[in-house]
Amino acid sequence: MKHCITISAILALTVSCTGIPKNTVPSDSVPSIFPDYTDVVIPANIAPLNFKIEEKGKKYVTVITGGSERAVISGQKVRIPQRKWEKIKKRGLIGIEVFVMNDKDQWISYRPTSISVSDDEIDPYISYRIIPVAVEAYQELSIRQRNLTDFDEKVVFANTMIQTNADGACINCHSYKDYSTDNMLFHVRQFKGGTVMVLDGKLHKINMKTDSTLSAGVYPSWHPTHEYIALSNNRTHQSVHSASHDKLEVLDDISDLILYDIKTNTVSVIENDSCELENYPNWSADGRKLYYVSYRYEGDYGDKRKNEMFLARETFKFNLYSKSFEPDTKTWGPARLEFDAAARDSSITWPRVSPDGRWLLACISTHGVFPLDQIVSDFIMFDLKNGTYRYVDEINSQYAESFHSWSSNGKWLMFSTRREDGVHTRLYFSHMDENGRFSKPFALPQHDPDFNREFLYAFNIPEFMKEPIHITPRQFASFISSTDAIPAKYESKRGE
Numbered sequence: 001m002k003h004c005i006t007i008s009a010i011l012a013l014t015v016s017c018t019g020i021p022k023n024t025v026p027s028d029s030v031p032s033i034f035p036d037y038t039d040v041v042i043p044a045n046i047a048p049l050n051f052k053i054e055e056k057g058k059k060y061v062t063v064i065t066g067g068s069e070r071a072v073i074s075g076q077k078v079r080i081p082q083r084k085w086e087k088i089k090k091r092g093l094i095g096i097e098v099f100v101m102n103d104k105d106q107w108i109s110y111r112p113t114s115i116s117v118s119d120d121e122i123d124p125y126i127s128y129r130i131i132p133v134a135v136e137a138y139q140e141l142s143i144r145q146r147n148l149t150d151f152d153e154k155v156v157f158a159n160t161m162i163q164t165n166a167d168g169a170c171i172n173c174h175s176y177k178d179y180s181t182d183n184m185l186f187h188v189r190q191f192k193g194g195t196v197m198v199l200d201g202k203l204h205k206i207n208m209k210t211d212s213t214l215s216a217g218v219y220p221s222w223h224p225t226h227e228y229i230a231l232s233n234n235r236t237h238q239s240v241h242s243a244s245h246d247k248l249e250v251l252d253d254i255s256d257l258i259l260y261d262i263k264t265n266t267v268s269v270i271e272n273d274s275c276e277l278e279n280y281p282n283w284s285a286d287g288r289k290l291y292y293v294s295y296r297y298e299g300d301y302g303d304k305r306k307n308e309m310f311l312a313r314e315t316f317k318f319n320l321y322s323k324s325f326e327p328d329t330k331t332w333g334p335a336r337l338e339f340d341a342a343a344r345d346s347s348i349t350w351p352r353v354s355p356d357g358r359w360l361l362a363c364i365s366t367h368g369v370f371p372l373d374q375i376v377s378d379f380i381m382f383d384l385k386n387g388t389y390r391y392v393d394e395i396n397s398q399y400a401e402s403f404h405s406w407s408s409n410g411k412w413l414m415f416s417t418r419r420e421d422g423v424h425t426r427l428y429f430s431h432m433d434e435n436g437r438f439s440k441p442f443a444l445p446q447h448d449p450d451f452n453r454e455f456l457y458a459f460n461i462p463e464f465m466k467e468p469i470h471i472t473p474r475q476f477a478s479f480i481s482s483t484d485a486i487p488a489k490y491e492s493k494r495g496e
Contacts, residue, residue, distance in 0.1 A: 019072040021061055021099045024109035031055055031098040031110035033078075034449060038096070038113040041431040041439035043122035043412065044089060047150050048080040049115065049442070052449035057100035057108075067091035077449050082150065089117050116439075118431055120411035124149055125465040126427075127156060127174055130457045133424060140457075143174050143186060145469055151447045156469055161477040162192055174463060177222035179408045181469045185220060185229070194485030198471060199262065206260075207485035208267055212492070214256050221282045221290075226327045227262040230270065230281040230290055250370035251309050251316075255279050257292060259330065266491040270323065270332060279318070279369055280350050284384075285357030288325055291338065293318040293349050293362075293369065314367045317342035318349055339382070339389070348380065350403060355410040358385055359436060361392070363402055372402040372416065372425065372460060379404070379415070383436065394438050395430055407464050413438065414462045425458035 030038055032054035042049065053060050053076050062078045064071040066088030071080055080088075088094055094115040100108050127145040142158035159171060170189040177183035185197045194205040195217055208217040208231070217231030233256040255277045257270035270290065271278045278294040295318045299308050309316075319341050324333030341348040341364060349369050351362040360382040363371040371377030377400045379392040395401065397419035404415035411432055416425045420443075428441040443452065444459075 019061060019074065020063055021101075021107035021109070024099060024107040027108050027110045029111060030113050031100070033098070035443035035452065037115060037442055039115070039440055040442040041116045041118050042089075042429075042442065043120060043148075043431075044117050045121045045124060045149050046089075047148060047445040048082060048085040049445050050077070050079045050447060050449050052077050053098055053100065055098070055100045055108075055110070057102055058105070059101035061099040061107075063095075063097040063099075064088055065095040065097075066093065079447070079449075092117050118411070120409060120431065122148060122412045122429070123179060123407050123464040123466055125468050126414060126462055127465060127469070128427065128459045128462045129172070129174070131460060133456065133458055141171060143171060145465065146444070147468070151445070154468075155473050157186070157473050157476045161473060162188075162481050164191070173219055173461065175220045175222065176463060176465060178224070179464055179466045181465055181467055183222070184469070187216065187218065188480055192480050194480075196476065196480060197262075201470065203471065203475070203479045203483075205480065205483050205485045206265065207487045208258070208260055210267055210488060210490040212490040213258055213267055213269070214254055214272070217258060217260060219280050223283055223327065224285060224287040226287065228327070228330075229260045229262065230283065231258050231260060232256070232279050232281060232292075233258055233272075234279065250368075250373060251306075251313060252277050252279065252369065253305055253309065257281055257290075260488065261330070261491070264491070265486065265488050267488045268330065268491040271335065277316075277318075277369070278321075282351050282353055284322075284353055285355060287327055289322050290325055291320065291322050291351045291353065291360065293351065294321055294335075295319070295342075295347070295369070316347060316367050316369070317345070318347045318369055320348050320351060320362065352404060352406060353384070354406050355408060358383065359410075360384055361404060361406075361413070363404075364391070365400075371400055374400050375422070377401055381436065392438060395441055400425075403461050405463050408466060412464075414464065415441075416458075416460050416462060417441075420452055424452070424456070425460055426452050427459045427462050 033051040034054055037049045037051055060076045062073045069087045071084045097112045098110045129143055131141045143156040144153055145156050146153045172187050174186040182201045185195055187195050194207050197204045209215055214233035218234045219232040221230045235253045256272040257278045259268050259270050275296050275298045276294045277297055278292055281290055281292045283290055295316050320339035322336050322338050346364050347367045349363045349371055351360055353360050362380055363377050364380045365371045365374050365377035378396040379401050381392050382389040399418040399422045402416045413430045417428050418425055420426055427444040430438040430441045432438050
């Protein structure tokens with residue numbers, strides 16, 4: 001009994017009155033933590049970066065410091081109190097020290113690491129789709145919004161709010177004009193379908209499918225100065241692989257580009273070459289050029305088309321194009337090839353221009369138009385000022401990088417990635433400096449550090465917002481269920 005008391009007394013002496021272990025054995029290695037927040041750059045208005053210590057041990061102590069502020073946290077999961085976090089991160093550099101007691105009752109002190117706090121703030125809200133990894137369970141899909149300054153997440157709208165046993169629903173492609181939620185849209189497919197639009201805070205539902213266009217609008221891009229939206233028209237099908245490392249293949253039988261005029265409720269064609277599969281429109285910062293991707297496919301248009309396209313899928317190499325645009329007259333210039341990805345045996349998708357118009361970031365992969373479901377896809381960035389490009393190796397991982405968005409100040413990038421396990425898509429962020437170089441990416445903070453390992457849904461279509469969405473889910477559901485979509489009118493080009 002006396003021996004046990006003596007051991008306990010000795011162990012007590014190894015921890016100071018502050019809770020920080022003394023008489024430690026130093027280690028030259030940085031501690032393994034999840035998510036990996038070591039040596040990242042973060043915005044000053046981000047939620048606490050909670051993490052879990054991955055080192056094997058009996059006890060854990062972590063010291064988080066910022067100037068004279070300090071938080072001492074016991075336990076393998078490090079949850080930083082919000083108030084303490086606010087004080088610590090104001091100092092510009094956050095220090096992290098981790099102590100782990102091993103099976104010999106020795107405290108190991110790991111090499112300190114740090115987090116840099118940027119003066120560049122991030123938009124306080126984001127939204128994204130939450131979707132089951134199993135594509136047949138799309139009924140559980142929802143759009144959610146998250147406050148980045150804390151952990152508050154709310155449902156914007158969910159399929160389950162309007163679907164019935166007899167009628168399914170699917171929502172997709174939420175988008176905002178100038179990061180404002182008073183002008184936004186998302187599409188409702190199948191039951192009570194239409195494009196749900198919020199225009200100056202008021203709800204509308206539009207059917208953009210006309211007798212002269214392929215389908216309703218799909219992937220949108222709001223014009224920066226005029227009341228136009230460029231959208232793709234897609235007739236899509238999915239094929240699930242039975243013998244491939246890729247998850248599935250998303251293919252368009254046919255795809256075009258259209259322009260929706262909000263004021264006149266009219267749709268006009270931008271590009272509809274029957275042999276071109278045009279997709280993913282995105283405006284330049286001044287709205288005088290539209291970027292998009294396209295692949296030329298001249299296969300059969302009969303019943304065998306889907307099967308033939310699937311078998312030929314690895315030959316689909318999309319290139320980057322642009323068309324000049326005169327907003328006041330709604331007139332277009334000819335298509336211009338901006339980047340020949342096919343010549344590099346690659347396919348480029350999802351072009352997004354930075355708010356200042358300097359950069360264009362896109363996904364590049366081996367083939368196809370849907371990089372999310374490939375094993376590997378990377379980011380490629382173009383300097384629109386000098387015409388150069390580079391692969392963004394400081395962000396790219398061994399798995400798929402896909403949907404991405406610029407913050408309103410152009411300093412932060414948010415993107416979907418499967419870098420954690422190759423299966424589940426998660427959201428990561430990175431800071432861009434004045435030279436167009438990105439910092440080490442960091443995961444969307446969660447209250448529970450194990451969230452990304454336990455949450456069996458995927459994140460996609462992330463978008464930044466300056467403010468929360470003011471319309472409630474119940475208001476959306478009531479409007480969609482009770483309102484028929486107003487048909488858009490077709491506006492032909494001159495000479496048609």
